[in-house]
Amino acid sequence: MGSKILVVDDEHEIADLVEVYLQSENFTVYKFYGALEALQCIETTELDLAILDIMLPDMNGLTLCQKIREHHHYPIIMLTAKDEETDKITGLTLGADDYITKPFRPLEMVARVKAQLRRYKMYNPSRTEEAVSPVIIHSGLVMNVDTHECLLNEKPLMLTKTEFSILRILLEKKGSVVSAEELFHEIWQDEYYSKSNNTITVHIRHLREKMNDTVEHPKYIKTIWGVGYKIEA
Amino acid sequence: MGSKILVVDDEHEIADLVEVYLQSENFTVYKFYGALEALQCIETTELDLAILDIMLPDMNGLTLCQKIREHHHYPIIMLTAKDEETDKITGLTLGADDYITKPFRPLEMVARVKAQLRRYKMYNPSRTEEAVSPVIIHSGLVMNVDTHECLLNEKPLMLTKTEFSILRILLEKKGSVVSAEELFHEIWQDEYYSKSNNTITVHIRHLREKMNDTVEHPKYIKTIWGVGYKIEA
DNA sequence: TCGCATATTAGGAAAATCTTAAGATTTCAT
DNA sequence: ATGAAATCTTAAGATTTTCCTAATATGCGA
Missing domain, CATH: 3.40.50.2300 (Response regulator)
Incomplete structure (x- = not known):
């Protein structure tokens, strides 16, 4: 809105x-x-x-x-x-x-x-706020925003609403770094954000777990120390 | 039109x-x-x-x-x-x-x-210009919008008007997730005040009951937590 | 090494949905 | 018009799922 x-x-x-x-x-x-x-x-x-x-x-x-x-x-x-x-x-x-x-x-x-x-x-x-394409594709990853489905290498990935949102945002901004704060505001809009809030971190963790991504050698979500997260273009 | x-x-x-x-x-x-x-x-x-x-x-x-x-x-x-x-x-x-x-x-x-x-x-x-097909068919389910009849595995399914509408909408948008609010507006258009979203939930419940669908392993109406309901394409 | 940023964990809180049942409303036959 | 039956809505509590918090651990860069 x-x-x-x-x-x-x-x-x-x-x-x-x-x-x-x-x-x-x-x-x-x-x-x-x-x-x-x-x-x-x-x-x-x-x-x-x-x-x-x-x-x-x-x-x-x-x-x-x-x-x-x-x-x-x-x-x-x-x-x-x-x-x-x-x-x-x-x-x-x-x-x-x-x-x-x-x-x-x-x-x-x-x-x-x-x-x-x-x-x-x-x-x-x-x-209306820009109409985005309902399907996002990126190296083995397929997200359909309409059906709320997500496939990783042909196999279904069960994501919660918030996880889905985070992954979608990162993919939409593929290639650029997104800070935790930016993610927070994209998802919860107005709500107050404080640094001590590691909610995003936890969701990222869950995402990586479900995607079999490791912090050391991430295939998808990379941590840019001091800046945020990104998915390579 | x-x-x-x-x-x-x-x-x-x-x-x-x-x-x-x-x-x-x-x-x-x-x-x-x-x-x-x-x-x-x-x-x-x-x-x-x-x-x-x-x-x-x-x-x-x-x-x-x-x-x-x-x-x-x-x-x-x-x-x-x-x-x-x-x-x-x-x-x-x-x-x-x-x-x-x-x-x-x-x-x-x-x-x-x-x-x-x-x-x-x-x-x-x-x-009438080129009416859309009045029958919707989906894995054992047959809905005739004109006659308001519904068959599940050849056997008649007695649905109320509202139940019928919900099922029809979900089938028309087969594959994509429809939120309770969307269903609400599709059915009651611009009505306002009260009529908590729970109404939809209850109707969904009745639908599932009549269709022998379980919440845990739904054959038809799936719940996408935090997003809405959908019927797989 | 130190200080800070991120990662990990798990359990309790919160939110969304489900279930049930009673009361309201509408429909329909009389 | 009247009452019974069908349908819809509301409400409250149970249940399930998801989220957040907090405490601790680990890793990065100066």
């Missing part, structure tokens, strides 16, 4: 709440309490989705919605009060992809955001 | 939005902002469905609806403002097959379009 989401609501509590929930899902949030401040963001940032309150003090939320639509096609979700007059709501879907009535359950909001992003990215796959 | 759909709404944003959503589902869209322009399209194009705003400036949507009905039998969906029941009923009796009140969620709209098309094409099979 890591999609960029615009949030505009003059009610600070709601904007903040939305922000917290979205951030907890690893989205990048651009939060504004007024439409005018948001305008610049719209111009300058490559967003993936927008959440707009329909009632803003300085500019109608619908106007903002239409401003976005002038140049962008990413999903827009409107926040509406439940008791607004029907007439006003009638024009609501003008350009919006979904609407959520206040008060709403945060988890429902998050679910809808995800649903829209899923749809958007399916339709616009270029925005 | 690839059905031809007429969209008529004088509110440009709504017409455009509907167009985008339908196009993303690979429908061919004929979009008009006024009834008069649409008339010619109705005459000259072999449409599969029409979506009409009930309130148009140059001609009543219902009138347009009746014009279509003079010569065509494809489904018509009316867009209506959130008003009284009267319009709804009237609209339906005047030849429309479904109505959607504004504001609406585009995804719901798409779902209804699909539902109408399904119904329509069932009675007009000639219009």
Whole structure:
């Protein structure tokens, strides 16, 4: 994930709440309490989705919605009060992809955001994090990311999820050295990394064991002292 | 798919939005902002469905609806403002097959379009383009998607709707791993809130039970820990 | 040799899945 | 509409698998 989401609501509590929930899902949030401040963001940032309150003090939320639509096609979700007059709501879907009535359950909001992003990215796959080839081949080693299968010299290699990820990353960066910290962040993203954490080392150990690789004469995973690990190109 | 759909709404944003959503589902869209322009399209194009705003400036949507009905039998969906029941009923009796009140969620709209098309094409099979094979076969397992029948080693397997869907999805993606979340979205699309992922687990359990599959040595549904389920190719 | 980086080990912690059963919901015949 | 049957969902605990920690050992380079 890591999609960029615009949030505009003059009610600070709601904007903040939305922000917290979205951030907890690893989205990048651009939060504004007024439409005018948001305008610049719209111009300058490559967003993936927008959440707009329909009632803003300085500019109608619908106007903002239409401003976005002038140049962008990413999903827009409107926040509406439940008791607004029907007439006003009638024009609501003008350009919006979904609407959520206040008060709403945060988890429902998050679910809808995800649903829209899923749809958007399916339709616009270029925005999705690069699509990689599902099979990686390297001297007697075959990895199929789709089937989660791994063969070593024609024989199946049973790898756990994490082991599979480490081997995949090393193979994708075949030839260059990858530090333990880099591996850590590729796999666990944001989580805190400390040097005393030898988790990666242990997984590497297991990998080598399953692949019959020795530390002294590694056929696959080589240790570059003080730098990291690598698989020769 | 690839059905031809007429969209008529004088509110440009709504017409455009509907167009985008339908196009993303690979429908061919004929979009008009006024009834008069649409008339010619109705005459000259072999449409599969029409979506009409009930309130148009140059001609009543219902009138347009009746014009279509003079010569065509494809489904018509009316867009209506959130008003009284009267319009709804009237609209339906005047030849429309479904109505959607504004504001609406585009995804719901798409779902209804699909539902109408399904119904329509069932009675007009000639219009269906090259249907995919309705039977899936895999080592002793025969699934007929049309009749919803399933045989395991010549003997009938009684599956519920959800079980059938899960098995079908796994077989369609035979070989690759499908996560519980993916299964969830394939089956329930954009539903949100609760319905913990455990639901899938329970259905998988029932499936395995009916198929005499064991968790330890599964012949069909294998668990890839931390990733999902798969059926070997 | 010393200091630091990596390797090895194993057991407990954590996470994911399985199992079960009860309650909710839907379906269907009456 | 009503109730029974089928199906689905939820919840809690059991089980399995995987991960992480911590303590110790080993190897590299200055």
